[in-house]
Amino acid sequence: MDEMIRERIKQVKKGDQSAFEDVVSFFQNKIYQHCYRMLGNAHEAEDIAQEAFIRAYVNIHSFDDRRKFSTWLYRIATNLTIDRIRKRKPDHYLDAEVKGTEGLNMYSQLADNGRLPEEEVEGLELQRYIQQEIIQLPPKYRSIIMLRYIEEFSLQEISEILDIPLGTVKTRIHRGREALRKKLRHV
Amino acid sequence: MKCNNEAVELMHKYLDGDITKEQEQTLSQHLESCDACQRHFHELKRTITFIQSAEQIKAPANFTATVMEKLPTEKKRIKYTRWFKAHPMLTAAAIFFVFMLSGMFSVWNQDSELVVSKQEDLVINGDTVIVPQDVTVDGDLLVKNGNLIINGTIDGNVTLINGKLIEEPIEGEGLMASVGEVNGELKHVDQVFEWIWYSIKQLFQSVFAL
Ligand SMILES: [Zn+2]
Numbered sequence: 038m039d040e041m042i043r044e045r046i047k048q049v050k051k052g053d054q055s056a057f058e059d060v061v062s063f064f065q066n067k068i069y070q071h072c073y074r075m076l077g078n079a080h081e082a083e084d085i086a087q088e089a090f091i092r093a094y095v096n097i098h099s100f101d102d103r104r105k106f107s108t109w110l111y112r113i114a115t116n117l118t119i120d121r122i123r124k125r126k127p128d129h130y131l132d133a134e135v136k137g138t139e140g141l142n143m144y145s146q147l148a149d150n151g152r153l154p155e156e157e158v159e160g161l162e163l164q165r166y167i168q169q170e171i172i173q174l175p176p177k178y179r180s181i182i183m184l185r186y187i188e189e190f191s192l193q194e195i196s197e198i199l200d201i202p203l204g205t206v207k208t209r210i211h212r213g214r215e216a217l218r219k220k221l222r223h224v
Numbered sequence: 225m226k227c228n229n230e231a232v233e234l235m236h237k238y239l240d241g242d243i244t245k246e247q248e249q250t251l252s253q254h255l256e257s258c259d260a261c262q263r264h265f266h267e268l269k270r271t272i273t274f275i276q277s278a279e280q281i282k283a284p285a286n287f288t289a290t291v292m293e294k295l296p297t298e299k300k301r302i303k304y305t306r307w308f309k310a311h312p313m314l315t316a317a318a319i320f321f322v323f324m325l326s327g328m329f330s331v332w333n334q335d336s337e338l339v340v341s342k343q344e345d346l347v348i349n350g351d352t353v354i355v356p357q358d359v360t361v362d363g364d365l366l367v368k369n370g371n372l373i374i375n376g377t378i379d380g381n382v383t384l385i386n387g388k389l390i391e392e393p394i395e396g397e398g399l400m401a402s403v404g405e406v407n408g409e410l411k412h413v414d415q416v417f418e419w420i421w422y423s424i425k426q427l428f429q430s431v432f433a434l
């Protein structure tokens with residue numbers, strides 16, 4: 038897959054716009070998910086994830102081929118989500134938190150219909166609960182926890198994505214793990 | 225060994241793969257004898273498993289298509305060409321100034337002699353160019369500062385600059401009128417500005433024919 042992406046990026050740099058479609062298609066779920074967990078709602082997540090791909094396309098010539106494209110792309114996406122969070126007004130922020138539970142209602146309805154086996158529903162509810170706990174972590178811990186355990190980047194890569202020293206990444210991942218441990222210990 | 229500082233610190237080092245052999249031994253020895261730390265370590269590992277099991281979120285169905293639609297469409301070079309085509313008057317004005325600088329006006333004013341692009345088989349009578357009845361001009365014909373009478377055939381475009389096509393018989397000169405045919409476009413350029421416009425169009429055609 039890395040080879041396919043490398044090839045497509047080369048084509049995009051030569052001016053072949055259609056080659057970018059494969060890149061978007063390959064990363065869309067990962068980047069959207071990352072934005073969703075950073076922002077807590079689907080509307081902003083879609084907006085920012087799209088913006089991330091557009092910025093990547095426009096600035097493709099500043100991407101160094103010897104590096105990992107995913108790291109570069111996540112960096113763009115993460116910076117955009119952090120900007121968006123900073124620009125939020127306090128009341129807007131509350132709105133966003135409420136919107137973040139829309140999906141939860143949908144799943145609760147599914148459960149009410151009794152279409153899913155009970156265990157699976159419990160699994161989904163647990164996943165939703167975990168999701169909510171992750172979203173409630175402060176952004177600087179949340180981004181690292183997600184990049185490490187959901188997107189499976191190494192600590193060194195996370196330091197590159199967020200442009201912060203490796204030592205800071207370690208301190209924050211420790212605190213993030215401890216915060217989540219306290220929230221999830223009774224589950 | 226203090227549980228909250230040292231032991232927990234070692235647990236996180238372990239989780240990040242940063243732990244040395246000696247530290248790992250120290251940690252496991254402590255865990256064997258300390259229930260609280262054992263629980264803490266278990267909870268940390270369980271937390272990580274929980275995070276990893278978080279539901280996968282998928283992008284909306286039309287995501288890729290929407291992004292592709294929003295991308296800036298063309299390369300710059302193509303855009304410039306489009307701009308010229310979309311703004312012919314501005315482009316013409318720009319070219320007009322270039323022409324002015326290159327002294328086109330003086331050329332126009334000084335040059336009042338009869339010019340014919342092709343001379344073979346044509347009759348020149350004063351300032352009138354005649355295409356005789358039995359002559360076929362193969363290709364475009366340009367006449368500048370003179371009139372034209374076509375009795376034969378022209379297989380191409382005719383451009384008349386500062387002159388006209390004589391269609392009515394001229395008095396006292398017998399049947400002197402154009403009765404032949406032009407198998408192309410007939411263009412009249414009588415004014416300075418028309419001449420400029422004609423030049424610009426020619427330039428455009430040569431630029432965009434590339
Ligand atoms: Zn202990």
